[in-house]
Amino acid sequence: MKKLAILMLALSFAACQSEKKASDQEDSTGLSNLEMNSTSNLAFKYDSLKIFSKPNPAAKTKSTDTTYVRIVYPSFPNQKLNQLLEQKTIAAIQNPDDKKVETYQQVADAFIKDYENLRDTEGTVAAWFLDAETKVLTDQPDYIGLEYSLVNYAGGAHPNSNMIYWNLNPKTLQEITLESLINEGSMPQLVTIAEKIFRKNEKLSPTASLKDTYFFENDKFNLNRNFTITKEGLKFLYNPYEIKAYAYGSTELIIPFSDLKTIARPNTLLSPTK
Structure with a gap:
């Protein structure tokens, strides 16, 4: 009887450990879209926006090749940082003569509207696309390094691409310039x-x-x-x-x-x- 009790206790302990391990795995999976750096205590997740143009009513085929906008960006607990990144992203996407907008959604809506207006005026027009993504390369207590990339097509011979690095101090939200890193006059x-x-x-x-x-x-x-x-x-x-x-x-x-x-x-x- 004593051996049986010991055996039951051991099996119970093993079951608890197995349940804990499974629970840990579930938690880890649940945080798959959350990035955290233990040295910086900065946590963020990636959010995205994706919209498509309406089907071309004049099209003679059932092609699903439609214009789209996709914007992927990091979202931090610091809302001022998020607003700054949104402003920088919009400024990087827009042309100087574009109507000024303030949100990712407005950027996407304007791009889709421009395409649909052109399509309705000229008939069949090749589909456009705008694909913008901001990645966090480094997140430290005194440095956030970001990589912004844009690939877009709005007519012409080929798509255009551009990549910009942003270097920020997360405490002050000030840009880290090249001149601030090297000695004066060097x-x-x-x-x-x-x-x-x-x-x-x-x-x-x-x-x-x-x-x-x-x-x-x-x-x-x-x-x-x-x-x-x-x-x-x-x-x-x-x-x-x-x-x-x-x-x-x-x-x-x-x-x-x-x-x-x-x-x-x-x-x-x-x-x-x-």
Whole structure:
């Protein structure tokens, strides 16, 4: 009888452990769309908006190829941060002459309306699309690194694409600029370091001309301000058409932290002790 009691107790304990493990797995699955960094205490989830145009009443076929807008964005507990990201996203999507709007929904509605107005005026028009997504690359107590990407088509020979890095201080919601990370007056040195890496990546000699293949102003290498901070170093991105023809796509350039030791400001994201 004593052995039976011990056996029943052991089985009961095993069942509890199994139930706890299953419960833990369910919780983990339930939080699959929630990202959390334990070092920053920043929690966020990805929200999205997707709408489609109405079917073309004049179409002779039953094609389901309709214009659509898809916007994916992170949502933080800090509403001011969310509002800032929404403003930056809208500014990145809109053209300077577009009617100003304030929400993701208004952006999507305006895009769909423009397409439907053109379609109703000119008849059959190839479907448009607008696909925008903002990803959180890094979330630390003093740094949020975001990657905004846009691929869209509103007529023409081909779709357009663009990627922008946003660097923010989550406490102040201020932009982290390149100048705030390096010593005053050291920009020329940074450009020199970057050009050496660029020429190596492009298989160019130190004296090779940039005139025929690249679009740098005055045929002189220069850095843009489209950067993010990765585990490898300071990463820059040139979008299509920015320094090369569209067919070449985007161009990445990473400057290792080891190359930044002499110009990084102390106690910043680029300093060796950070």
